[in-house]
Amino acid sequence: MIKIKTTDRYNITALRSFMTNILSLVAGLVAISIIFLIAGVNPIFAISEIFTGSFGSFYGLKETITKAIPLILIGTGLTLAFRAKFWNIGAEGQLLMGAIFATWTGLTFGQSLPSYIIVPMMFTAGFTGGALWGIIPAILKIKYSINEVISTLMLNYICAEILTMLIVGPWKGKTRFGFPGTDNLPDQAILGLIPGSRIHYATLILAIICAIVLCVVVYKTRFGYEARVVGENPDAGKYAGIDFLKTSLILMTISGGLAGFAGVGEIAGIHKYLGYPAAISSGYGFTAIIVAWLAKLNPLYAIVSGIFFAGILVGGDAVQISLGLPAATVDIVNGTLLIFLIMGDYFLKHKITIQFSKK
């Protein structure tokens, strides 16, 4: 008879934690291989293609970093919100609202102002836009007990529709020949790129600074403490005299604002004009949810997990082209890896012994 026993594990070393994650990823890749086999593709070739596509070539690496920028920004913001159990599923909308605000600022003031004034102005505007879109569900939740999952999710669609309305209507550019989209931003309002790539380095630096600052905020400050208490036990938060409205407003300002930053980066660094919502963000707001979870809600780790998932996005594009796999391949890879990482977490926290005995 085989007896399986699980006991809780208490002393978790950093090495064990790291190895568990690596093993989970390997196990996840094995599972993905099976899917590829079913699809009739050589799995070893497909997987190596994903990773060489994203990390293996100089071009791929540049693209990976480019896509990591919004993921890191949004992901770090989400770690804070999720820690307070504020389920912000609306980063996509907050990103778009940031993009709208930044575009307006850039188009309105860009011509007459130098770069070092207009760029910070656009970032400020983008942060404000994302934050405003973020605090709406916070107010709805605290004042009227409206579930934030629903409200943040729905606000995504509202924002996307507002954006579409603007670009087909009042903001439609004269240079677009009747196609939807605003005019290009003036040159002063465009972010500098690392030569030979699409990496808008100002946003990248901003993302890393935000991750470090947020890490300090979560673990060392009173606000971070209050957010964690509220997330763990709202009743205890009330008893401890924590102001829920204030806490939620601050954290959604930060979470939404960082998504807004990501929107500015995409507009001013990559697209240079406001186009259709799906063109501005390829689901960064949703992918960042997985980024935040993989980072174990630690803002610093979100840098690593952001780059990792950006790699999968880029590598997914690569296999799409070279192997003719459907676009959903990336989502399958993402989802499978996430499931295996979560399962690995269980094995990290529990010790499993298998005993063989006769009888």
Next chain:
Amino acid sequence: MKGISKSFHGIFANQNINLKIESGEILGLLGENGAGKTTLMNILYGLYQPDEGQIKVNDTPVRINNPVESINHGIGMVHQHFMLIQNHLVIENIALGYKDTPFFFPKNKIRQKVEAFSEKFGFQIDPDKKVWQLSAGEQQRIEIIKALLNGADLLILDEPTSVLTPREIKELISILRQMKAEGHMIIFISHKLDEIMEICDRVVVLQKGKIVGGTDTKNTDKKSLARMMIGRDVVFNINREILEKGKQILSVDRLNVVGDKGLLAVKNISFDLYQNEIFGIAGVSGNGQRELAEAITGIRPVFSGKVKINKKDITNKSPRHIYDMGVSHVPEERIRFGIAPGLFLYDNAILKQHHLKKFSKRYFLKYSRVKNHAKTIVKDFKVATHSINTQTGNLSGGNIQKLILGREISEKPQLLVASHPTYGLDVGATEFLRQHLLELRKQGSTVLLFSEDLEEIFELCDRVAVIFDGEFMAVLDSDDERLCDIGLMMAGSKRI
């Protein structure tokens, strides 16, 4: 049960335990918080697997892998926290766990069964009410019916009286006696000596996971049981020094507070508290105590009336503002309000105090000070934990309570509002806590003590108020002879 051992993170919760129970017997399982009573019973009920040892039912060795198998072996358990679905009807709850629930129209059959049981044991229970409308005692009866309907010969009751009012306890005892007469076996887990002496035939004492003694209740007395339980003598009578009243600290003036159900829960209550005084509010729980405590500490809004601390109005001020005026609060539902279970012990050691200058500077927390503070509380209040870096949710209920008490008392508050502070604590911790309350009193603080435990009220309090249905039935000095009628006052049939 033979040679049962179980360990959690390397610490034995149960070590080599042998336990036997015969039909028609009520066995008491006595022990301090964390002595391993609940663990042992969870093993018997199949919620945990023992590391070693064997369980035999009717002399046949069995392996109980889950509660369903345990029910099939005739073992039923009533947990300390009821496992009922609040929004469903009584009969729906019973049907849920019942083996023979018919697929179609289950209610009729179950209703008959419930009525038959009610009659047999003299219950009064309305099968068509929703569970949330029932009192704790009635909910417990549903759990008992559920277990019996499933054919339980052995019924495990985990601290059944901790949620009951004194009258409900009496009713429970008579139900248990009747079950015993029918040949059922009962394991009664408790740390209240009086109940064990009253109900049980035999008692087994657990201490740190081991059995340290077992005897028939008629051959023993409370004092020796208590000694067995904590391994030393307990002072049951605390000497309260005579102290002069100091200046007025709290004044409550014609206070009205609305309860959860939208009705007035506190009606026109007025009283004053002074330095060097412990003021007890006695009463059956649910008569407005919680609402009164919450209104004073700012968690619940005041409908009308005034609350003043040191002559300053604090009516409807924020909980933090009131805390900063020197009011500490040990809430009634401690696990619910008092801690954030996923945070570290040291995080929870400063809950409510984290904004004080001691622990924070502008926007930042001073974690080295916080950790030192946590260590002091753990040491002074004997919180059993292997480190202050554990998640607070891993501690046992009694230890969480010690942590909260330590946190609230260590700040030397001017006013401590303590709701049932010793509820759920073992004898040793209770004694220790009472000494602390008296120490606070001596240092010039005042304590507002809500308690159902009359012994505690009389031991500690200078003055006693009896609350019934949101009103004070009497406010008397604790040595006033008229307090011999306190039972009548608590039941609302006498007012002075």
